[in-house]
Amino acid sequence: MKMIEAVTDSLPDLDSDKKAKSLFNFGKCRVCKDKATGIHYGVASCEGCKGFFKRSVEKNEKYVCYFGYKCEITPKQRKKCKFCRWKACLAAGMSFEGIKMGRIPKIEKERAKFCTDSLSDEEQDPKMDVDIDVQAKNSPSSNSLSPVPYNGDLVPVKKTYPDLVYFDQPSVKVINSDDFLVSFEIDKLLEPQLERSHLVFSMLRDRCYQLFVQFTEKYEKQYDRALRVLRKLEASLVNENLSKAELWENFVKETSYHTKTSFMYVKQLPGFETIDPNDLITILDMNIFILYGLRVQKLFINGEHYIIHDNNVQFNRNNMYKCFGIDLTNRIMYYHARLNSLNMSNQEISLLIPYVLSSTKSDFVDPDSIRTVNEYYKHALAQEFLVSKRSPTFINQLAQYLSYTVEISNKCRNLQITDS
DNA sequence: GTAGCCTTGATT
DNA sequence: AATCAAGGCTAC
Secondary structure, three states, X not given: OHHHHHHHHOOHHHHHHHHHHHOOOOOEOOOOOOEOOEEEOOEEEOHHHHHHHHHHHHOOOOOOOOOOOOOOOOOOOOOOOHHHHHHHXXXXXOOOOOOOOOOOOHHHHHHHHHHHHHHHHOOOHHHHHOOXXXXXXXXXXXXXXXXXXXXXXXXXXXXXXXXXXXXXXXXXXXXXXXXXXXXXHHHHHOHHHHHHXXXXXHHHHHHHHHHHHHHXXXXXXXXHHHXXXXXXXXXXXOOOOOOHHHHHHHHHHHHHHHHHHHHXXXXXXXXXXXXXXXXXXXXXXXXXXXXXXXXXHHHEEOOEEXXXXXXXXXXXXXXXXXXXXHHHHHHHHHHHHHHHHOOOOHHHHHHHHHHHHHXXXXXXXXXXXXXHHHHHHHHHHHHHHHHOXXXXXXXXXXXXXXXXXXXHHHHHHHHHHHHO
């Protein structure tokens, strides 16, 4: 008997043959290239990606990529970046609208087989290389996804899932890209006639850059240090054992330093001396966080924060979590990642700052002066963008990214109230 | 949280 | 009845 049992047990081939007959080969998972176990949410996919998609939708997850928004999704690496995996799920065409219960009609099955086979034969990698524009939400035309699960008309092309859920689309504008684009066009058209203005603008440009260099001197040194750490020439400064209270104390000190030096800096910006001192304080107060972000922008590298606080403490993501909580930290990191992707020059940032500051809306004592200053910087910045050959897309993106700071600033203020 | 396996119920 | 995917369960 034992022999027989052993023999029958050792003959899984029969079983698997039976199973193999009933099991349709779905090829590779269209999300991660693992073995697909069936059509899940409209896409041939593995159990892992099926579950991941379900969990993501159920919990209305808001993922963030810390590695440049183009992570490769493979069976081994798929757990590393939820954002890119989620993006891949959508790119593959997963959606709840695509759900279909029950038996698959024979013709559809054949069609699916044909498509999956031909897809796994020729490398489909280029599909995933499509530059992932996380801003696709409001510009469905250009970079939005075009999921094509299967060709042909027998299997309907699945609709894209509404969209990635990022942080809520901000409604408040920090800068007005429309106004800006108009000025951009005027500068382009009237370039020869604006020579005199150009002189003014180039003076603005030089002075602002000079001030910006002073303003960011401390962080420029930290940037060099960060690069050394990244190249493993210097040990990391991370201290994971600091308490929230200690980290908070550091943060408060840094903020205090920032506020003081910002005031000195802003006062020297060309044109800002014409602004009423009370208004200047209002402007600074309303923009203190956005200004800090632009000041230390360079220190956000590859999804990590390399700012160094007092006592040589790197205020990295983990330390930020402790201080700010996950949501705010993610928002900040996300904002900087997006802004970083624009690769703005120091010249651009040095003109962007006064432009943003003078774009502030509030009940000012003397709003006219601010408006005048704002006009000058708008043209100077447009000029600078022209030199850098920036596209209107760039300007729209910049405006959009900057608007993320509104929510961040609000949350930063709330932090101060609840934690001090 | 992830993913392999199992149950349930819809569809042919 | 057979076949399929969604969702539940649960060991990692």
